[in-house]
Amino acid sequence: MATLIKERRIVADSWHLLERGPKGELPEVPVRGEVIVPLALWLARREELLSRVGTGTLGVWLDASEGPEALAGDVQRFPLIAVNFPKFGDGRGYSIARLLRERYGFKGELRAIGDVLHDHLFFMEQCGFDAFALREDQDAQEALSVFGTFSEGYQTSVLRPVPLFRRRLGASKS
Amino acid sequence: MYLYDEIDQKLVDERVVQFRDQTRRFLAGKLSDDEFRALRLRNGLYIQRYAPMLRIAIPYGLLSTKQLRRLAYIARKYDRGYGHFSTRQNLQLNWPKLPQAPDILAELATVQMHAIQTSGNSFRNITTDHFAGVAQDEIVDSFVWCEIIRQWSTFHPEFSYLPRKFKFAVNGAKSDRAAVAVHDIGLHALRDEKGEVGFRVLVGGGLGRTPAIGFVIREFLSWRHLLTYIEAILRVYNRYGRRDNINKARIQILVKERGPEKFREEVDAEWAHLKDGPATLVPEEIVRIESRFTRPSYLRLPATDAGLEAALASERAFANWHKRNVHPHKKAGYSAVTLSLKKTGVPPGDVTVEQMEKIADLADRYSFGELRVSHEQNLIFADVQLSDLYSLWQEVRELGFATPNVGLLTNIICCPGGDFCSLANAKSIPVAEAIQQRFDDLDYLHDIGEIDLNISGCMNACGHHHVGHIGILGVDKSGEEWYQIEVGGNQGEVRPGRGASLGKIIGPSFARAEVPDVIEKLIECYLARRDSDAERFIDVVHRIGVEPFKESVYGNADQRAAHRRGQLASA
Ligand code: HEM
Ligand code: SF4
Numbered sequence: 001m002a003t004l005i006k007e008r009r010i011v012a013d014s015w016h017l018l019e020r021g022p023k024g025e026l027p028e029v030p031v032r033g034e035v036i037v038p039l040a041l042w043l044a045r046r047e048e049l050l051s052r053v054g055t056g057t058l059g060v061w062l063d064a065s066e067g068p069e070a071l072a073g074d075v076q077r078f079p080l081i082a083v084n085f086p087k088f089g090d091g092r093g094y095s096i097a098r099l100l101r102e103r104y105g106f107k108g109e110l111r112a113i114g115d116v117l118h119d120h121l122f123f124m125e126q127c128g129f130d131a132f133a134l135r136e137d138q139d140a141q142e143a144l145s146v147f148g149t150f151s152e153g154y155q156t157s158v159l160r161p162v163p164l165f166r167r168r169l170g171a172s173k174s
Numbered sequence: 175m176y177l178y179d180e181i182d183q184k185l186v187d188e189r190v191v192q193f194r195d196q197t198r199r200f201l202a203g204k205l206s207d208d209e210f211r212a213l214r215l216r217n218g219l220y221i222q223r224y225a226p227m228l229r230i231a232i233p234y235g236l237l238s239t240k241q242l243r244r245l246a247y248i249a250r251k252y253d254r255g256y257g258h259f260s261t262r263q264n265l266q267l268n269w270p271k272l273p274q275a276p277d278i279l280a281e282l283a284t285v286q287m288h289a290i291q292t293s294g295n296s297f298r299n300i301t302t303d304h305f306a307g308v309a310q311d312e313i314v315d316s317f318v319w320c321e322i323i324r325q326w327s328t329f330h331p332e333f334s335y336l337p338r339k340f341k342f343a344v345n346g347a348k349s350d351r352a353a354v355a356v357h358d359i360g361l362h363a364l365r366d367e368k369g370e371v372g373f374r375v376l377v378g379g380g381l382g383r384t385p386a387i388g389f390v391i392r393e394f395l396s397w398r399h400l401l402t403y404i405e406a407i408l409r410v411y412n413r414y415g416r417r418d419n420i421n422k423a424r425i426q427i428l429v430k431e432r433g434p435e436k437f438r439e440e441v442d443a444e445w446a447h448l449k450d451g452p453a454t455l456v457p458e459e460i461v462r463i464e465s466r467f468t469r470p471s472y473l474r475l476p477a478t479d480a481g482l483e484a485a486l487a488s489e490r491a492f493a494n495w496h497k498r499n500v501h502p503h504k505k506a507g508y509s510a511v512t513l514s515l516k517k518t519g520v521p522p523g524d525v526t527v528e529q530m531e532k533i534a535d536l537a538d539r540y541s542f543g544e545l546r547v548s549h550e551q552n553l554i555f556a557d558v559q560l561s562d563l564y565s566l567w568q569e570v571r572e573l574g575f576a577t578p579n580v581g582l583l584t585n586i587i588c589c590p591g592g593d594f595c596s597l598a599n600a601k602s603i604p605v606a607e608a609i610q611q612r613f614d615d616l617d618y619l620h621d622i623g624e625i626d627l628n629i630s631g632c633m634n635a636c637g638h639h640h641v642g643h644i645g646i647l648g649v650d651k652s653g654e655e656w657y658q659i660e661v662g663g664n665q666g667e668v669r670p671g672r673g674a675s676l677g678k679i680i681g682p683s684f685a686r687a688e689v690p691d692v693i694e695k696l697i698e699c700y701l702a703r704r705d706s707d708a709e710r711f712i713d714v715v716h717r718i719g720v721e722p723f724k725e726s727v728y729g730n731a732d733q734r735a736a737h738r739r740g741q742l743a744s745a
Contacts, residue, residue, distance in 0.1 A: 067413070089212050089295065091335025095412050098332055103447060119196060119205075119213055126331035139204070150188050152181050154325040156453045157332070163401075163452055164181065164325075165459040 003140040005121070006109070006131040008147055010140050013133070015059065015080065017113065029058075036061050036082050036111075039070055046074075053077045061113060064092040068100045075104040083129075085114035094127045101128035101158045118142065122149045128158035175238045175468045175544055176321050178286045185329065186283045189290060193217050194276035201273065215294030216334075218264075219275055227594075228267045228278060229292040231299045234306070234320040234344075235263035235547040239534035242545065244285040246530035252278050257530070259515060259523040261587055261638055262341070263301050263547045264292055268594055290328060295423075297327040297340045297408075303351040304548035308510055308556045310502045314363045314371055316346030318464050319400070322455070326401050333408050337415035338423035340408075341380070344373075350666035353549065355379045355388045355674035356641055358425045359407065364394060371397045377407060377437075378429035381635035385676050386426040389434045391441065397460070399445075401453045406445035410437070470542040470557045475507020479560035494616060495567055495578040507560055511541075513553040513575035514585065518610035520574070521603045522588040523551035532573055540566050549638075550587055552580065581624045583697070584610045587638050591631030591648065592655070598631035600648025600655035605629055605689055612690040613697075622697055625711040626665065641665040643712040644696060645677040646689065656683040659692055661723050662715045672712065680724045692727055699726035 004013040015034045018027040018041070026041045029049070036059040042049060052058040059080030060071065068075060075081070081100060083093040093112065100106040111131035112124050118138055125147060134140055156163045178186070193213070200210040218229035230245070245265060249257045252274050253267045260266055270278060282288055292299055300323055303309065306316040323342065327333075333340075345352040346363045354360025360376040372394045379388030395403055407425075416422045416431075429437045486493045501510040513533065516522050525533070533553065537545045540562050541555035548554055553575070558566060570576045579585045586609065589595065591602030606629055613619055628642030632649075639645030645660035660677030667673050684692055699722055700711045715723065728734050 088209065089335050090417055091295075091333070091337075092413055092417075094332045094335070095409050117209060118199075119209070120335075123329075123331040123334050149192050150185055150329060152185060153331065154328060155330050155332075156451070161452060165462070166452060166456070168181075168462070169456070169458050 003134045003136075003138070004111075004131060005134065005140060005143065008144060010144070017061065017082070017133075033057065034080075035059070036080060039063070039066050042074075043070065050077075053079075059109075059111075062096060064090050064096070067096060068104050068106075071104070075100060075106050078106070078108055080109040080111060080131075081106060082111040082113045082133075085112060085116055085120075088115040088117050088120055090115075094123060097124070097128040098158060102161075118146055121146045126153060126157040126159050175236060176233075176317070176463070177466050177468060179466065182325075183283075183286065186286070186288050186290075189217075189288060189329075190276060190279045190283050193279055197273065197276050212294060212335075214272075214275070216291055216296055217275070217279065218289030218292035219270075219272070220293060226270055226272050226275070228270045228275065228289060229260070230265045230267070230282060230287065230289050231292050232263050232265060232287075232547050233324050234300055234302045234317055235304055235549075236306075236317060237545050237547065238285075239537045239543045239545070241285045241287055242530055242534045242537070244281060244287070246527040246534070248278055248281050249530070250527045255528075256524055256526045258521070258590065259525065259547050259551050259553070261523075261549045261551060261589075261636065262299060263304075263549055264299055265547075266590075268590075293339070295336045295338050295340075297330065297333060297336065297342065300324055300327070300342045300344060301352060301357075301549055302344045303347055304546045304552075304554045305351060305501065305510055305556065306346055306546075308503050308505070308508070309347045309349075309351075310504050311348035312346060312504060313348065313365060314346040315464075316344045316352070316363065317467065318460065319346065319361070319363070319373075319397075320344050321463050321467075322400070322459070323404070326404070326453075330408075333412055336408075336412055337417045338420070338425075340411075340425070345666075348670075349668050350674075351668060353638075353641065353665040353674070355666050356381055356385070356638075357388065359404065360388050361400075366394060373397070373400065375403065378426040378434075379674075380424050380426050381638060381640050382424065383421060383633040383635070384424070384426065385635065385640040386430075387674050387676065388426075389429065391434070391438050398455050399449060400455060402448040402451060403441075403445055405453065406441050406448055409444055410440050414440075468544075470544075472505050472508065472557070473559070475505075475559065475561075477506040479507070482560045482563055485564045491578075492564060492567055494620065495571075495576055496563065497620075498578040498580045498582060499576070500563060503557070505557075508557055509560060509563065511555045511558050511563070511566065511570075512548070512580045513555065513570055513573075514577040514579055515552050515575065516579055516585050516610070517574050517577045518584065518614060519607060521590070521593075522586055522606055529573060529575075533575075536566065536569055536573075550580075550585060552585070578616065579619065582619045583613050583622055583625050583627055583693075584619060585626075586610065587626070587628040587642065589630050589637035591629075591637075595631060595636075597634060598648060599633075599650040600631050600657065600686070602629045602631040602637060602646075602648060605646060605648075605657065605686060608686070608690050609693055612694060621707065622701070623707055623710055626663075627693070628663075638665065639663070640676045641674065642677065643710075643715070644693065649683055651683070655686060657686060657689050658683040659689075659696075659727070661696065661720055662712070664712055669710075672716070675716075678720050680720060681728050695726045696723055699723050 061082035343357040361373040375392040376388030546554040592598035630637035630639040641663040663677030
């Protein structure tokens with residue numbers, strides 16, 4: 001089972017990720033436990049799952065080709081949203097994360113799943129992920145050091161909503 | 175020269191630490207080849223035919239002599255004593271060793287340099303007009319805008335894994351000397367009727383295997399919105415650009431598949447959320463960036479110089495050089511000078527470390543300790559006093575960089591090709607050399623006048639063959655090296671009224687030995703048909719079309735048909 005880093009600490013993972021079956025069929029949702037369901041399942045069974053979301057035991061995951069648009073008004077109901085990285089070089093998830101945080105105001109756990117590697121955690125965190133289900137072969141202890149890679153960033157990001165140039169100006173004024 | 179502040183420096187230093195750790199983990203077997211590949215490419219390291227190749231960024235082509243000396247030192251210590259200036263205003267070393275790459279990056283960081291995002295599917299080094307800041311037809315100093323975008327694009331957390339490489343060019347003058355229409359995004363600076371600065375934004379241009387001219391997504395974008403608007407374009411591209419097929423992953427394909435209008439709507443919809451947000455630029459930031467650029471302390475000089483006039487009148491070789499390699503300057507009493515790296519027999523763009531050091535000495539003495547790399551693979555001294563031109567010429571001639579061929583046929587843009595590059599279909603450097611040898615008569619060259627001849631060793635188009643007035647492309651025919659010829663490409667509106675265009679292939683390809691003959695026929699065809707010597711090769715192609723050029727090479731349609739019949743009969 002993959003190691004989870006959450007808020008820069010290695011933690012035990014109580015969530016269960018549900019995936020589609022080999023033929024693409026939607027999984028069964030177990031009655032108990034904390035589960036993360038594929039977007040398609042949520043869209044298909046939204047009405048009956050709404051109450052489960054209310055108890056804080058149902059999250060949803062988006063694939064890289066999917067977007068927060070599909071969740072729209074429901075985003076803030078979820079305690080957890082996961083975004084899948086099918087391959088580490090596939091950068092779509094970074095945009096999805098920023099949109100969830102910045103445009104849809106998602107405050108819950110935002111988890112990176114899939115091909116999640118050491119060298120990508122820094123940017124992922126900047127884009128709003130706070131939980132990382134590392135690929136199995138990754139050294140989680142070593143990966144913890146990665147969050148300090150860069151001490152600054154020029155751009156706006158979820159962690160630094162005000163760009164460096166405005167912060168510099170503010171500092172020189174005061 | 176833009177001088178780093180503490181934060182700029184710290185980020186570059188932190189990058190070295192990061193890459194050292196990544197290299198360590200790779201060498202310890204903790205990173206797969208594939209995973210490390212993505213990381214090293216972001217630091218300019220390719221694995222090439224003979225060794226890794228390291229591509230060092232020279233942001234917007236601007237270099238101080240201190241930096242050039244450090245590059246020479248690096249090329250001597252870690253490589254084989256020379257470097258290659260590329261069409262993207264970078265420097266490439268062909269023989270560094272992987273375990274030493276972190277040390278090289280550390281050396282670079284001491285002179286405010288790096289290799290960040292010089293390859294891989296990332297936002298690449300920004301290129302611009304090599305006469306930025308000194309051009310008489312300047313609208314804005316494009317260096318300032320390039321630096322603003324450089325900062326914005328450096329380690330952008332959201333856009334670090336784009337579908338494909340992303341190339342950005344900025345032009346700040348009336349003439350387009352930055353080829354903005356053949357970049358993923360090109361900016362052309364403008365002023366509106368109130369004098370406010372803005373940019374015409376082009377998107378979806380590119381060379382490579384599916385060349386395209388960018389389309390104007392916005393006629394005038396106020397400078398304030400520059401970053402939010404680019405962010406909107408990049409976000410649409412990052413989310414929807416194709417990732418299933420590397421050959422269809424450039425933004426131009428997305429623009430084509432969506433249609434330009436639809437693409438513009440999508441960008442506008444995204445921009446609506448970002449516009450006027452915190453990334454909106456403010457005047458203080460522009461002033462801050464401007465003030466971090468060192469500026470030459472120009473003297474007040476007369477607009478002419480008697481000594482120069484006398485030398486021009488008495489010495490023909492000097493006058494020839496002056497005509498081609500000296501360019502007007504916005505300050506009276508100064509001019510810009512091109513050091514041609516296109517001497518016959520030397521691979522275009524190659525410079526030895528001894529030459530780098532001598533060039534640095536000259537730039538210190540003649541041009542305020544700075545120089546630029548042009549996308550035509552030459553070096554520019556931007557601020558030379560008129561009264562110094564003659565002695566500079568003598569010194570540059572000694573070094574072999576005074577070939578008076580800027581803008582002429584032998585000023586060939588040429589990629590490293592089969593001699594160095596593992597992707598090549600054919601060699602390109604020997605072709606350039608053979609053409610230079612064929613056209614070694616200076617009077618003839620000057621008579622032919624302005625023409626761009628560009629050569630790439632494969633369809634990746636590193637040598638810009640699509641936008642050469644004559645383009646040569648290496649192709650592979652069952653294991654043999656052949657060359658396809660294109661005519662009619664143009665890199666952009668260098669002269670008013672003649673925008674960017676892509677060349678058209680004139681017919682079946684040729685063996686290497688035949689290429690100089692073919693070029694000669696094309697040139698003869700042009701000379702026979704031009705109205706006057708003011709009409710350039712490219713102007714004639716546009717006036718009369720490609721057909722007469724085809725005929726000059728392959729004969730007329732009847733002759734071609736007869737030839738084909740002959741070939742069929744003998745087959
Ligand atoms: C020797 C190692 C090199 C390799 C492996 C390499 C590889 C490539 C590849 C694969 C492309 C095509 C990308 C695409 O179509 O999307 C490309 C394009 C390009 N490269 Fe290189 N290149 C090399 C050297 C150079 C050099 C030395 C220069 C400058 C002289 C250069 C400048 C360019 C330019 C201008 C393009 C076209 C940009 C465009 O597609 O819009 N490359 N290169
Ligand atoms: S055009 Fe082809 S042969 Fe030339 S450098 Fe680029 S990839 Fe190599």
